[in-house]
Structure formats: structure tokens, C-alpha cells
Amino acid sequence: MKQGGVDEGEDPRAAAIRELREETGVTSAEILMEAPHWLTYDFPPHVREKLKRQWGSDWKGQAQKWFLFKLTGKDEEINLLGDGTEKPEFGEWAWMSPEQVIERAVDFKKPVYEKVIDAFSPHLQAKL
Numbered sequence: 001m002k003q004g005g006v007d008e009g010e011d012p013r014a015a016a017i018r019e020l021r022e023e024t025g026v027t028s029a030e031i032l033m034e035a036p037h038w039l040t041y042d043f044p045p046h047v048r049e050k051l052k053r054q055w056g057s058d059w060k061g062q063a064q065k066w067f068l069f070k071l072t073g074k075d076e077e078i079n080l081l082g083d084g085t086e087k088p089e090f091g092e093w094a095w096m097s098p099e100q101v102i103e104r105a106v107d108f109k110k111p112v113y114e115k116v117i118d119a120f121s122p123h124l125q126a127k128l
Contacts, residue, residue: 001105003019003064004018004022012065013067016031017029017031020069021083022085022086023080023089024082024090024093025078025080025081026073026077027077028073029071029072029073030069030072032070032120032123033067033120034068035066035116038063038065039066039115039116040063040064041061041062041108041109041112043059043062043108047108064112066116066119066120068120068123078093080092080093097125098117098121098124101117
């Protein structure tokens with residue numbers, strides 16, 4: 001469930017492909033589906049404070065456009081150092097069921113993840 005920003009003037013679909021490459025090194029992937037709507041969430045007060053200290057701005061929350069990718073290459077292509085253009089954002093990765101993704105999400109993001117998984121459900125494997 002990698003996430004990234006859309007640059008000014010950039011198409012969200014192109015941004016998703018770019019962010020996937022930057023954060024995971026993956027180029028062998030295809031978009032299966034785009035979530036029909038932008039999804040939003042608010043940061044809880046303690047997260048807002050942390051982000052304010054870290055980034056110097058008061059961020060209320062996020063609006064996100066979600067895309068479902070299918071890896072068409074091999075797992076070995078996944079490189080958490082990314083493509084080398086950005087500082088690494090992840091320390092580990094794993095394949096998970098949709099239920100596991102929701103279970104492991106931070107509480108304030110769970111409602112968005114539930115909506116995303118519901119939207120993508122026609123393309124997701126059933127619970128193992």
C-alpha cells in the first residue's frame with residue numbers, strides 16, 4: 001500500500017506509476033483498476049503535531065487516488081531502495097490478504113483501506 005504525491009500538473013495515473021518505481025524499483029506492473037473516487041482521511045491530533053514538527057506545516061489530512069497494480073515481473077524485482085532517485089521509505093515488504101492489510105493499518109487509515117479494498121474486490125483473491 002505504497003503512497004506518494006502527485007506533482008503539479010501530473011496525471012494521477014502517471015504519478016502512481018512513477019511512485020511505484022521510485023519507492024519499490026518495480027517497472028514490471030500494470031494497472032488493473034482505478035478507484036472511482038478520491039478518498040480522504042484526517043490526521044489525528046498527535047499525528048498532526050508530529051508532522052508539523054517534522055515538515056513545518058500543519059497538515060489536516062490527505063486526499064488520495066488509488067490504483068490497483070498487478071506485478072507482471074518477479075518478486076526479485078522489488079527493491080526497497082527504489083530506483084535511487086529518492087530516500088528509501090520502507091524497511092520490509094510482504095504479500096498480504098486484503099484482511100491482513102486492514103488489520104495492520106493504523107486506525108485512522110482503516111476506513112480508507114476498507115473502501116479501497118471494497119472497490120478493488122473484483123480483482124482480489126479470496127481470503128486464504
